[in-house]
Amino acid sequence: MSYSLYVNMYGSIYFLTVLSIVRFLATVHPFRHLHVASIKSAWILCGSIWIFIMASSVMLLKSGSEPKGNMTACLELNPKKITKLLIMNHIALVVGFLLPFCTLSICYLLIIRVLLKVEVPESGLRVSHRKALITVIIALILFLLCFLPYHILRTLHLVTWEFGKCKKNLQKAVVITLALAASNSCLNPFLYYFAGENFKDRLRSAFRKGHPQKAKTKGNFAICVQSKKKVRMEGVIR
Template sequence: MERKFMSLPSSISTSEIEPNGTFSNNNSYKNCTNENFKRDFYPIVYLIIFVWGALGNGFSIYIFLQPHKKSTSVNVFMLNLAISDLLFTTTLPFRADYYIRGSNWIFGDLACRIMSYSMYVNMYSSIYFLTVLSIMRFLATVHPFRFLHVTSIRSAWVLCGIIWIFIMASSTMLLNSGSEQKGNVTLCLELNLNKIIKLKTMNYISLVVGFLLPFCTLNICYLLIIRALLKMEVPESRLRVSHRKALTTIAIALIIFLLCFLPYHILRTFHLAVWEVNTCRERLHKAVIITLALAAANTCFNPLLYYFVGENFKERLRSAFRKGHPQKTKYSCLGCVWLKK
């Protein structure tokens, strides 16, 4: 199990769990029978997420940074989300190596601390960026003039900065958990279960503030947009497009929540609730292993959001491809002139 803490408002910290099947406390060290499953499952999944996530988010960042005559607050949130995902994917090869070696960490204590920190900074920053992005889409669609100052680019950068500071500062407790020597191996990503009562309390706080509050906000935005569409007639094509983009944004965000974040938070909470000393629930441990991989896979699904609902994303994409093939375009035009002659 992975020892993870995330501090939320007012110095409240929370526990995150990666069930590696290993229990450690001051008196005993019990190995649950999930080592072979982890060794086969984690490296393959993490490396797939690394390749897909690094390519998708790296390319998306490149597209977002292309100069364009029109910039929007939506792209600011998407750019920050892509940066968060790309930073996290760079840690996945190290995680894969750890499990390939049979849960033996070779990269030092500092790198071990960064592994836990990066995982949950990415998870909760993604949750908040997706939520705020959906709120901004909702406000810009249903109340386009009343909240014009809130949806400005400057406000978007300020809000992104607040989210980064909040998540990174509240996750500093993760940096207190480093590697641990056990015999001939160096453990990392392990959970010390001698403070299980405290971990349960912190988990419930994290569940409410880090997941349930944003998840309920997304659902409310989705229902309010549907209600607004049913009540008003929108003859202008531009408004119809904006409503469609708002619905699509929130719908994709909800799918990511349901697929990536909801299963993990449910099983993590259930696992802590039923945990008992010297009890190994192998099926439950495997289920949480799978849901943690799904949580990490959110980095692969976010580029779909950029492509389908990013402002001017397709135009920027076409512009980037034209810049990448200037010679081909030039010679094609010369050929056209020659044929006309």
């Protein structure tokens, strides 16, 4: 259970991070990296993420249940292995959260910077431009709200446990923030449905009978206006 839970959570974090990098390249360097955006590259990248996350979480399969008298306690901390758990937590905190969070934040902030600099003359494009900004900002806020509280409280819980100061309220708070972290998988589809026309149209076409119509592209692709010295970006939602 622990293995499945953490593979899912850190897989989500890494996929969201890679998505932010793709958006950054599509917005800031739309023509330079067109050859990279292919179906084959996407499959290789997704497979690499799954393999990395599943392999790095193998340690969770070696422990998890402890005998207590006539019963076996599952999903509980073992005081004898607290040092090992702290080391695993610090590695997961840096590699699984801080590194992806810094990457995602930098990409999204650069995207916001580019979008704010763009002058949008047409009303239709102005709506798409505003929607792109809102989507990026909400995605960043959701990432923070879902994953930051859990990683902070989990670290505090393990540190207090090491010093023999187990606090029930802190333990309950960790469970609540863990549920909040898992809710990210539920919140993101709503975000993309209400903010992305292309996502919405493709979802509708999946439920239509017969041949699905082509998804509308209004506001969903980077619209580039090239001049000698600059490229103006209109929209970023894919």
